[in-house]
Amino acid sequence: xxxxxxxxxxxxxxxxxxxxxxxxxxxxxxxxxxxxxxxxxxxxxxxxxxxxxxxxxxxxxxxxxxxxxxxxxxxxxxxxxxxxxxxxxxxxxxxxxxxxxxxxxxxxxxxxxxxxxxxxxxxxxxxxxxxxxxxxxxxxxxxxxxxxxxxxxxxxxxxxxxxxxxxxxxxxxxxxxxxxxxxxxxxxxxxxxxxxxxxxxxx
Amino acid sequence: xxxxxxxxxxxxxxxxxxxxxxxxxxxxxxxxxxxxxxxxxxxxxxxxxxxxxxxxxxxxxxxxxxxxxxxxxxxxxxxxxxxxxxxxxxxxxxxxxxxxxxxxxxxxxxxxxxxxxxxxxxxxxxxxxxxxxxxxxxxxxxxxxxxxxxxxxxxxxxxxxxxxxxxxxxxxxxxxxxxxxxxxxxxxxxxxxxxxxxxxxxxxxxxxxxxxxxxxxxxxxxxxxxxxxxxxxxxxxxxxxxxxxxxxxxxxxxxxxxxxxxxxxxxxxxxxxxxxxxxxxxxxxxxxxxxxxxxxxxxxxxxxxxxxxxxxxxxxxxxxxxxxxxxxxxxxxxxxxxxxxxxxxxxxxxxxxxxxxxxxxxxxxxxxxxxxxxxxxxxxxxxxxxxxxxxxxxxxxxxxxxxxxxxxxxxxxxxxxxxxxxxxxxxxxxxxxxxxxxxxxxxxxxxxxxxxxxxxxxxxxxx
Numbered sequence: 109x110x111x112x113x114x115x116x117x118x119x120x121x122x123x124x125x126x127x128x129x130x131x132x133x134x135x136x137x138x139x140x141x142x143x144x145x146x147x148x149x150x151x152x153x154x155x156x157x158x159x160x161x162x163x164x165x166x167x168x169x170x171x172x173x174x175x176x177x178x179x180x181x182x183x184x185x186x187x188x189x190x191x192x193x194x195x196x197x198x199x200x201x202x203x204x205x206x207x208x209x210x211x212x213x214x215x216x217x218x219x220x221x222x223x224x225x226x227x228x229x230x231x232x233x234x235x236x237x238x239x240x241x242x243x244x245x246x247x248x249x250x251x252x253x254x255x256x257x258x259x260x261x262x263x264x265x266x267x268x269x270x271x272x273x274x275x276x277x278x279x280x281x282x283x284x285x286x287x288x289x290x291x292x293x294x295x296x297x298x299x300x301x302x303x304x305x306x307x308x309x310x311x
Numbered sequence: 312x313x314x315x316x317x318x319x320x321x322x323x324x325x326x327x328x329x330x331x332x333x334x335x336x337x338x339x340x341x342x343x344x345x346x347x348x349x350x351x352x353x354x355x356x357x358x359x360x361x362x363x364x365x366x367x368x369x370x371x372x373x374x375x376x377x378x379x380x381x382x383x384x385x386x387x388x389x390x391x392x393x394x395x396x397x398x399x400x401x402x403x404x405x406x407x408x409x410x411x412x413x414x415x416x417x418x419x420x421x422x423x424x425x426x427x428x429x430x431x432x433x434x435x436x437x438x439x440x441x442x443x444x445x446x447x448x449x450x451x452x453x454x455x456x457x458x459x460x461x462x463x464x465x466x467x468x469x470x471x472x473x474x475x476x477x478x479x480x481x482x483x484x485x486x487x488x489x490x491x492x493x494x495x496x497x498x499x500x501x502x503x504x505x506x507x508x509x510x511x512x513x514x515x516x517x518x519x520x521x522x523x524x525x526x527x528x529x530x531x532x533x534x535x536x537x538x539x540x541x542x543x544x545x546x547x548x549x550x551x552x553x554x555x556x557x558x559x560x561x562x563x564x565x566x567x568x569x570x571x572x573x574x575x576x577x578x579x580x581x582x583x584x585x586x587x588x589x590x591x592x593x594x595x596x597x598x599x600x601x602x603x604x605x606x607x608x609x610x611x612x613x614x615x616x617x618x619x620x621x622x623x624x625x626x627x628x629x630x631x632x633x634x635x636x637x638x639x640x641x642x643x644x645x646x647x648x649x650x651x652x653x654x655x656x657x658x659x660x661x662x663x664x665x666x667x668x669x670x671x672x673x674x675x676x677x678x679x680x681x682x683x684x685x686x687x688x689x690x691x692x693x694x695x696x697x698x699x700x701x702x703x704x705x706x707x708x709x710x711x712x713x714x715x716x717x718x719x720x721x722x723x724x725x726x727x728x729x730x731x732x733x734x735x736x737x738x739x740x741x742x743x744x745x746x747x748x749x750x751x752x753x754x755x756x757x758x759x760x761x762x763x764x765x766x767x768x769x770x771x772x773x774x
Contacts, residue, residue: 173662173715243596243604244659245735246666249719268674279722283595284657286720289673289686299671299718 159183165199166257166300168210168250175253175303177261192221192229192259199258200237210250213240219274221259227267228290229259238273241282248285250303257300260293267293334419335517337491338445340365344488344517347441348416353406354441355416358386362429365445370415377408377415381429388415397428440514442491447592449493451634454510455644456502463543464507464523468492469591469635471537474521483523483531483542492519506544581627582770583619583763584645586655587612588733591635598660598743605633607658607746611736614752615654618760624767642726646688651770652699652763653727657735660743664713665755667703668733669696670724688728695730695770702766703732706758712739730770734759 160181167178182198184191196218203212215236222230241251252271260266268290272278278287332347334356341364347354359370362381370379375390388395390410395402402425406418417425419436422443426434435444450470457463472492474485500510510523523529528545587608589595595604609630616626627648629641645653659666670689689696700716707714724731736755738745745751763770 170661173666242661244661245657245668245719245721245733246659246717247661249717252720283589283593284719284721286673286722286725288722289720290675291720292672292674295671295674295718302717
């Protein structure tokens with residue numbers, strides 16, 4: 109003989125289980141209706157807040173093969189290394205935009221920038237940046253010049269720059285621009301002046 | 312009577328003296344040699360033995376039927392039948408399949424159609440010489456005659472080699488059985504030197520042979536991890552090796568190439584070093600679905616060579632085939648050549664027209680005493696390089712080709728001690744196929760050649 113209390117308890121538990129099942133089914137349907145957010149391959153937004161500063165970014169344009177100075181307002185931390193990293197992230201954000209004048213691979217990012225006295229800057233890029241970078245003398249040179257000049261123009265005292273990929277030295281960026289040596293900032297300044305001028309004869 | 316006996320003796324002896332035929336196989340997995348069997352006056356090879364060093368293989372004879380499994384690929388053949396099946400699809404042999412004591416034999420000439428079906432990749436058979444190359448394994452070589460007195464002949468190989476070397480009066484013979492050495496553009500290389508007048512490349516019975524003729528006794532030394540072989544008169548062999556200065560160039564290997572280069576006389580230096588960038592595994596930019604930068608640069612280099620030589624100047628092509636030459640080696644050969652100018656050719660799909668580059672020298676690399684820093688070796692010649700670049704630019708503008716003169720961090724420009732420029736050719740419009748058009752190539756290379764001819768005297772001063 110089953111007691112009355114046991115029957116009532118069993119019935120309450122059964123109702124609770126059924127109710128929870130309905131609730132879970134409803135929640136799953138609701139979750140399925142919410143559209144999935146597309147994977148954003150842009151680098152993370154600058155993790156700094158507060159007042160923004162006026163900086164000059166040197167942006168590459170593939171159409172006419174030039175490097176142009178463009179002003180930007182971005183929040184910058186006080187540390188020199190962090191400032192350099194945020195400058196380059198702001199530059200890469202422009203290149204990763206769908207209307208970029210100089211397309212770089214999705215997922216490209218700056219891992220770190222190390223500023224070592226006296227006057228040495230080491231830019232460490234991630235492998236997504238270099239592995240799928242477009243190949244060609246000019247297209248690679250524009251990338252390298254853009255990165256180096258953006259750092260040297262905004263961070264005083266940098267005289268030579270080294271570019272690493274995933275913390276390692278590479279022979280070239282994508283088969284042409286050499287990454288084996290330190291770049292001379294003064295030589296790069298002269299190159300940037302030349303890169304400001306497009307071809308001598310129009311296509 | 313005695314004459315008949317002698318003839319009979321040689322008749323019996325000759326078949327025994329015929330060397331056994333071999334097939335040499337070169338692959339990334341292994342290099343090996345297999346004996347060949349003569350059937351119906353054709354050379355046959357065991358299919359099981361051929362595949363065994365390349366992967367997991369089993370074979371089973373069942374009456375006149377012979378089945379072979381290589382990895383997951385199944386082959387099915389019948390004795391005396393020309394047609395077999397691989398993975399359920401027919402394959403036709405060039406002669407009947409032979410089942411002999413449980414061994415399945417196929418004609419050697421069937422290998423190019425048969426083996427790719429098992430391996431899934433291309434093979435190249437040198438049928439006459441019984442040499443089989445599986446994949447891109449070829450070892451290329453260059454030969455340079457130094458300007459020392461007496462001269463040395465230096466062979467540079469793209470992979471280490473260890474040939475059997477036999478010295479005999481008047482020649483040195485290097486036999487490569489285990490190494491996939493392939494032919495240069497011209498099988499006969501002449502150097503115009505009295506001591507070492509020429510070298511000849513040949514292939515026979517599974518081996519490649521380089522025979523160097525020499526009028527005096529010579530010695531041979533292997534160095535550079537087996538990549539360099541130096542042949543020198545025996546009297547100078549023990550002397551310390553000084554930096555080599557090539558004055559005669561031999562190969563830029565080109566299997567199947569129609570064009571061969573006339574080689575300069577001893578003591579005559581090259582005026583222009585032409586470098587087709589990339590090559591081998593380094594394809595450069597993928598300009599199109601089936602168009603690699605390395606192929607376009609080779610076409611441009613050949614066109615430039617023709618344009619320069621038609622203006623009476625001598626050239627040295629660093630690459631005249633799909634060879635992979637390290638950047639350091641390109642620079643070393645160029646610097647040793649003491650030529651007047653170095654021109655490296657690139658191609659690009661982006662932008663329009665032609666970009667001319669000089670070296671963007673890196674920060675580091677200070678000279679130490681008399682030693683010049685490798686990374687900034689171009690320093691002393693940079694102003695002349697810029698003059699050469701400006702001259703090329705002027706000629707391009709005359710031809711209405713969009714152009715620019717820039718510095719670029721492009722190796723090996725910074726390692727070259729002589730005037731050095733890079734020429735990057737892009738299409739004038741959006742059609743990248745223009746890069747392969749002979750008329751466009753000639754338009755660009757004639758401008759470069761005319762510019763070099765225009766500053767010939769200025770460049771000649773530095774030599």
